[in-house]
Amino acid sequence: MPERILILGGTGEARRLADGLVERGYDVVTSLAGVTRQPALPKGKVRHGGFGGVEGLTEFLSGERFSLIIDATHPFAAQMSAHAFAAALRCSVPLTRLERPAWEKPRDGEWQSVANFAEAFDAISAGGTVFVTTGRKNLHTLAEYPSLGGVVRSIEAPNAPLAAGWSLILDRPPFDIDHELGLMRQNHITHLICKNSGGTQMITKVKAANTLAIAVLVIERPVKPPCLTYSSIPALLEAVGSLHLPR
Ligand code: NAP
Numbered sequence: 001m002p003e004r005i006l007i008l009g010g011t012g013e014a015r016r017l018a019d020g021l022v023e024r025g026y027d028v029v030t031s032l033a034g035v036t037r038q039p040a041l042p043k044g045k046v047r048h049g050g051f052g053g054v055e056g057l058t059e060f061l062s063g064e065r066f067s068l069i070i071d072a073t074h075p076f077a078a079q080m081s082a083h084a085f086a087a088a089l090r091c092s093v094p095l096t097r098l099e100r101p102a103w104e105k106p107r108d109g110e111w112q113s114v115a116n117f118a119e120a121f122d123a124i125s126a127g128g129t130v131f132v133t134t135g136r137k138n139l140h141t142l143a144e145y146p147s148l149g150g151v152v153r154s155i156e157a158p159n160a161p162l163a164a165g166w167s168l169i170l171d172r173p174p175f176d177i178d179h180e181l182g183l184m185r186q187n188h189i190t191h192l193i194c195k196n197s198g199g200t201q202m203i204t205k206v207k208a209a210n211t212l213a214i215a216v217l218v219i220e221r222p223v224k225p226p227c228l229t230y231s232s233i234p235a236l237l238e239a240v241g242s243l244h245l246p247r
Helices: 012-023 053-062 078-091 117-122 139-144 177-186 204-211 233-242
Strands: 004-008 027-032 045-048 068-071 095-098 112-114 129-132 149-154 166-170 191-195 215-219
Touching (some): 012 095, 053 078, 078 095, 095 233, 117 139, 139 149, 177 204, 191 204
Parallel strands (some): 004 027, 112 215, 191 215
């Protein structure tokens, strides 16, 4: 029987990692939260939906005999990472993390770091036209800022209609610089709010905003529990190989 590896997914990196491990002969199960309607699926087995908190994940792990858990969730998926840390500890299953490096703030300070969505909005004065690219969460709070409006871009539709003064663009990356410049010009954007997701594609909107002298508010990453973390797929594949798990 090949050793089993659980990947907590929801990112492109998780998918590519699963593909790489399956190609190397491992028995891989990728877990997806089930929030994306038509997710691109990795090789190997896939399960969908939450586990039911730490208790549910502990129960799941107890019945599955995984040799390794790889937390390859998005840098902002803090709850899943915390649950994985707690359940892995309880079940004595080794846990490692794949996390793309955060963007480094340029020396000349071309963005303002903020801790969360509310802090980002509090930093914008009345009348601002804001481009929001932070995903579906928190959009219900837009109504708390009636003096602001703008554009929300999301891959999936929000659960409820946006507040008055906001329009929605449903679209999926990658977006090139000309696309981002055009969108920001066309909508007379004055501020960009985004997450410090990292990655080379996602920084394009920040570059476009800087080009147009649009103020950028970057929500910094939540702190995740400490565990051995790899920032690249090849490095993690090599590390898994060196564990000498039978295939
Ligand atoms: P979260 O706040 O950390 O997790 C919320 C709950 O969703 C978890 O407690 C868990 O439910 C379930 N969940 C999350 N990831 C899961 C996974 N891989 N497999 C099974 N259940 C999972 O996560 P989130 O920020 O809502 O993100 C949800 C998913 O979207 C994650 O897989 C993440 O990688 C992906 N994603 C997130 C972002 C972002 O900006 N947050 C961006 C791109 C992709 P239970 O407690 O019931 O187990």
